[in-house]
Amino acid sequence: MDKMYRKYGITSIKAIEHLVLIIIAIATVVAIGQEIKHIFDVGAVALADLLLLFIYLEVLAMVSHYAESGKLPIRMPLYIAIVALARYLILDMKAMDDWRIIAISLSTLVLAATVIVIRWGQLKLPYPRPRDEDEK
DSSP states (O other): OHHHIIIIIHHHHHHHHHHHHHHHHHHHHHHHHHHHHHHHHHTSOOHHHHHHHHHHHHHHHHHHHHHHHSOOOTHHHHHHHHHHHHHHHHHHGGGSOHHHHHHHHHHHHHHHHHHHHHHHHHHHSOOOOOOOGGGO
């Protein structure tokens, strides 16, 4: 039973994983198209539009990286969160009270500091590389 699960179960999960990645990529491309159409309909490009396109680009890069390596670097979602908070701050700053602006700004700083700490950890404290079976 264990061999059967490993053979069919893991293969099925991997197939579903790839299907969902394809769906995310297609949905992101559609969203990019809709945003570009919106820009042409309005006849002007706003900073919020550019930031939204950048978020979509980061999502596509994250899907691409995950599809190639099978690993999702934690920094990519953090970059997306930073840009999303910046976009939110830019769009709704006039309607926000001072405390909300401070909270969003501090949240952005915490995310940026987290990216720096993670990057520092990757450089100074790297994971040991797995040894190949031939080296054992």
